[in-house]
Amino acid sequence: MAMFVVDPSTGSFLASNRAAQALYGWSREEFQALSVSDLNQMQQSKVTEDLDQAVQLQRNYFEFSQRLKDGELREISMFSWPITEQGETVLMSVVLESRDAGRTYAVIDFNRLNLAFIFVLGILVATVLLLIFITFRRRRLVRELGRQHLLLRVMMDAIPDQIYFRRPDRQIVACNQAAAEFLGMPVEMIVGKSDRELFGQSEDSLLRQQVFGAIDERDNQVVQGEVTSPTGKKHTLEMFRAPVIDPSGKPFGTVSIWRDITDRRRNEERIEALAFYDPLTKLANRARAQEVLLDLLATHRQSKQHMALAIFDLDNFAAVNSIFGHNIGDALLRATGRRLSNTIEAGSFAARLSSDEFLVLLTELGDDRMTALQTAQERIDRLHEKLSQKAFVNSHHITPSTCVGAVLVGPEAESANDELRRADLAMHNAKAKGRGSVSWFHDDMVDQLVSRFDLETALERALQTNGFSIYLQPIINRNASGRHFEALLRLDHPERGVISPGDFIDVAESTGLIVPIGAWVLEEACKMLSEYPDLHLSVNVSVQQFLQEDFVDQLTALLERYDFAPNHLTLEMTESLMIANFEITLSQLMAIRDLKIRLSIDDFGTGYSALLYLKQLPLDELKIDQSFISGVPHDSNDTSLVELIITTAHHLGLVIVAEGVETPEQEEWLRRHGCESLQGFLFSRPQPIKHYLPSFH
Structure with a gap:
């Protein structure tokens, strides 16, 4: 009896038995390529209607003519029942030729089948159900495999890492889209090729090692490095390779996963740079310096070699920021960093420790201590000289200077922090000596540091408790009217008594306290000038105080607050301040000169001694340092130099003041050679204000 299974949604044949194949003349495969419409001679709408009636059990018996394979049309009768398995419905159909149909109707009623036919039909139905189950199972598995394959492909292509699978014969049987992009060809062109076809022309050693390495190795391999792809692009890859073993324990191939870590490596380098390098100068920072030092x-x-540490500190760097702006200060720091990097020897190391401090590590100085010390001194002197050269920074000429603290480190040293602390002590000792000094660490510096901290504390306390006082020393000028004095600062220390500026001014400058101290001195001087109209005062101004952006504004405010003649106030500044920062100094001095305040260059001859600059500066007065006056009139060199200074100053229209006059012979010689004003112990030591101005309060 002919039987087949039909898909009611499409009308296609899903399965057929041999009787159906014999009746119609088509093979099983040919049946599966046909549909009900290919056999029936009815319109498609009628075919669809009959299939729907059979599915809905509205009708189960049909009569119509169908075409056989040889073209013959044959009248047939058909019983169709819907069968649902796992949510899918098909029609099981039993075909009776016309003669069988008439005989059947003679035996049974249209709606009732006899028991024998039902029994036979049940067997047939069971057989067909089994066939249908197998067919559906196969179709479901095929569809599931297709979905799994599609899902696996989508997942592999979504992974940004390159994935390759090779068989033991080294043929690529699978890869993802990332691998195709790396190789520069579609996936379809990669699959089926051997690794030598794909990578054989590469000259990248790491890539060749990963690709052509033994394929049957049992251990996983992970390597990192920069490789060049077949397209010529450079990548930093993390390359993982592992064998694939089948259930019997035999190698089935290898899977390779290549991860592009170019961005990750770049980010790691950026993080390392932020953690261990100074972003401004590109030098190592303190944390990195300590690691290297260890x-x-x-x-x-x-x-058993010696090495040396040297800390270079830029002098008056805060003043550069204040006057020029932080962009110029940053540019100066960058220039300093470049000078260090370009000057140190191979094997040495440079770092930026803080705002204006740089560290240099000098290595392999030898095993003999004295030889190592001499070599280190020569190298540090060379670096010191290099950093002190004039720098052209953003259209500004700046002549920096640095203080250097150094320590020689023997092979027995173990603590990086201890050596850095010794170098720092030496650097502070150098700053105490003055601008541009170099100091090597020795054990006494610890006691000096304690004393320095004591002074710093005393200065801070004096500012809060009015612990400073002003002493006056007369300036003798027979041709000038009024009383002339220089105002000299003193610190009233609770234990050490009255301390002169020579013992604490360096501490005040290094801590920045010199600015509020200098402002206090200026205010006190203006108070005295306002109370005594015949009084003339000279006041020393420090570098930091003078280079403040609002220094001229401060002077203007003092002139408005206190009523006195501005030309009764003389501001004394060192020669080195004026010459080293000439461009800034000139503009600042011109603004002060507009206020009618007198300007004096102090300690002339001890700094740059550049007479060429004198004619460009708006000065009123020049003070000859006492170190030259002490040799007058017996030392021919000092005498000749002082005479030259006096002549030059007079030619420029400047008043001359000689400091440190202690003998009548000096006074006589100076007056004979035209020195108008004299100051020194010959006339009076500095005295408290009350000594000369009893009524001042």
């Missing part, structure tokens, strides 16, 4: 201490301990 490593160098270990290697020098093994080789």
Whole structure:
């Protein structure tokens, strides 16, 4: 009896038995390519209607003519029942030829089948159901495999890492889209090719090692490095390779996963740079310097070599920021960093420790201490000289200077922090000596540091408790009217008594306290001038105080607050301040001169001694340093120099003041050679204000 299974949604044949194939003349495969419409001679709408009636059990018996394979049309009768399995419905159909149909109707009623036919039909139905189940199972598995394959493909292509699978014969059988982009060809062109076809022309050693390495190795391999793809692009890859083993334990191939870590490596380098390098100068920072120093201490301990640490501190860097702006200060720091990097020897190391402090590590100085010290001194002197050269920074000429603190480190040293602290102590000792000084660490510096901290504390306390006082020293000028004095600062220390500026001014300058101290001195001087109209006062102004952006505004405010003649106030500034910062100084001095305040260059001859600059500066007065006056009139060199200074100053229209006059012979010689004003112990030591101005309060 002919039987087949039909898909009611499409009308296609899903399965057929041999009787159906014999009746119609088509093979099983040919049946599966046909539909009900290919056999029936009815319109498609009628075919669809009959299929729907059969599915809905509205009708189960049909009579119509169908075409056989040889073209013959044959009248047939058909019983169709819907069968639902796992949510899908098909029609099981039993075909009776016309003669069988008439005989059947003679035996049974249209709606009732006899028991024998139902029994036979049940067997047939069970057989067909089994066939249908197998067919559906196969179709479901095929569809599921297709979905899984599609899902796997989508997932592999969504992974940004390159994925390759190779068989033991080294043929690529699968890869993803990332691999195709790396190789520069579609996936379809990659699959089926061997690794030598794909990578054989590459000259990248790491890539060749990963690709052509033994394929049957049991251990996983992970390597990192920069490789060049077949397209010529450079990548930093993390390359993982692992064998694939089948259930019997035999190698089935290898899977390779290549991850592009170019961005990650770049970010790691950026993080490392932020953590261990100064973004402004590109030098190592303090944290990195300590790591390097620890490593160098270990290697020098093994080789029994000496090394040296040197800390370079830019003098008056805060003033550069205040006058020029932080962009110029940053540019100066960058220039300093470049000078260090370009000057140090191979094997040495440079770092930026803080705002204006730089560290240099000098290595492999030898095993003999004295030889190592001499070599280190020569190298540090060379660096010191280089950093002190004039710098052209953003259209500004700046002549920086640095104080240097250094320590020689023997092979027995172990603590990086201890050596850095010793170098820092030496640097502070150098700053105490003055601008541009170099100091090597020695054990006494610890006591000096304690004393320095004591002074710093005393200065801070004096500002809060009015612990400063002003002493006056007369300036003798027989041709000038009024009383002339220089105002000299004193610190009233609770234990050490009255301390002169020579013992604390360096501490005040290094801590920045010199600015509020100088402002206090200026205010006190203006008070005295306002109370005594015949009084003339000279006041020393520090570098930091003078280079403040609002210094001229401060002077203007004092002139408005206190009523006195501005030309009764003389501001004394050092020669080195004026010459080293000439462009800034000139503009600042011109603004002060407009206020009618007198200007004096102090300690002339001890700094740059550049007479060429004198004619460009708006000065009123020149003070000859006492170190030259002490040799007058017996030292021919000092005498000749002082005479030259007096002649030059008079030619420029400047008043001359000689400091440190202590003998009548000096007074006589100076007056004979035209020195108008004299100051020194010959006339009077500095005295408290009350000594000369009893009524001042």
